[in-house]
Amino acid sequence: MLKRRHLLAAPTLVPLAAPAVAQPAWPSKPVRILVGFAPGGSIDVLTRMAAEVLSQRLGQPFVVETRSGASGNIAAEALARATPDGYTISTFPMNTAVINPMVFPSVPFDTWKDFRFISSMWDLPNIFAVPSRHVPARSVAEFVTWARQLRGGVSFGSPGTGTTVHLSGAYFCNRAGIEGTHVPFRSGAQVVPAMLGGDVQMAIDNLGSYTGVIQDNSIRALAVAMDQRWPSLPDVPTMAEAGFDNFSMSPWHFWAGPAAMPQEIAERLSAEIRNLWADPALQRRAIGMGARLNASTPAELEARLRAEVPRWAEMVRISGAQAG
Missing domain, CATH: 3.40.190.150 (Bordetella uptake gene, domain 1)
Known part of the structure; x- marks a missing residue:
């Protein structure tokens, strides 16, 4: 009986906490x-x-x-x-x-x-691109001089409103003091044919869309809109070298x-x-x-x-x- 009372008076044992489950190291799935x-x-x-x-x-x-x-x-x-x-x-x-x-x-x-x-x-890299057949300029400075003489200014293409291509083109025209009309397309792939056809005279656009047409000389790259020259275009100056500082807009x-x-x-x-x-x-x-x-x-x-x-x-x- 004494033993039973001692047992009843003993403190209740607290269950041991379950061991923590280690989280799998990331990544453990796709x-x-x-x-x-x-x-x-x-x-x-x-x-x-x-x-x-x-x-x-x-x-x-x-x-x-x-x-x-x-x-x-x-x-x-x-x-x-x-x-x-x-x-x-x-x-x-x-x-x-x-x-x-x-x-x-x-x-x-x-x-x-x-x-x-x-x-x-x-x-x-964005490049300043012009169609060789329709634009005689071989530098950004020559382009500005040529564009200022045009009645109605120039048209510049982009793959859509609000893209870096659109904004860079508008900003360039503003800084250069030339009249520029934005022509938006559904995609970047449509800008190049429009330039080749003379519908737009310039674009500050991604190099990837222009590599082939630069190589065959139908499009001329006048500058690169980055802080450094691009390896595949070593002879093309940066916009800063072309006279437009603070124009790294790629x-x-x-x-x-x-x-x-x-x-x-x-x-x-x-x-x-x-x-x-x-x-x-x-x-x-x-x-x-x-x-x-x-x-x-x-x-x-x-x-x-x-x-x-x-x-x-x-x-x-x-x-x-x-x-x-």
Whole structure:
């Protein structure tokens, strides 16, 4: 009986806590990369290259998923709403994040609140292009002199209102003091035939669309809108060398995830990209595809994006660009 009373009086034993289950190391399954533009363009092709090398390095597939439309807004909205577990990221053009909120009546995302920045990825060279048959100028200075003599000025083409190509063309005309009329097309592929036909006299457009027609001399590159000359066009000056300083207006792309994506995953992926991008062979491969690799930390990426805002805001004001 005594023993029973002692047993009844004994303190209740607390069950031991279940051992913590370790989370699998990232990545433990395929990673989706959303792309907001149609397959075959530079953003799609370069993203597939990045997916290939990261799959090899990290041992899990990086799968490109197209969500095209609305100048990248559809993919941006999909990313903002994605599960923030590190398994959905996106390749963003700078203009989707910075310019779209300025030219669209509204966009379904907030660049500064809805995304976790990961890394810059690559820069794409824009060139000052003119049709050799219709424009006699062989330098930017000669073009300005020639254009000022034209009644009604010049027409410049772009793949759409509010694109970097549109804004750069309008900004150039403003700075050069020439009258310029913007002619928007549905895609960049339509600008080149229009130039060859004499319908537009210039475009400050992505080099990738012009390589073949520059090689056969039907299009003349007068300058590169970057801080440095482009390797495949060593004799073509930069816009600064051509007399237009502060005219590095080429597009660039970056990677981001949903805002609540773990910071440690963003930092890990950023570090992997920086390591991979340091490979000279991969750098040469990218140059051959029309891009210069340019990785960054998440903090450096955000700083670069914020620095773009006032510059493009001024160009939107000058152009009066409004997208529907």
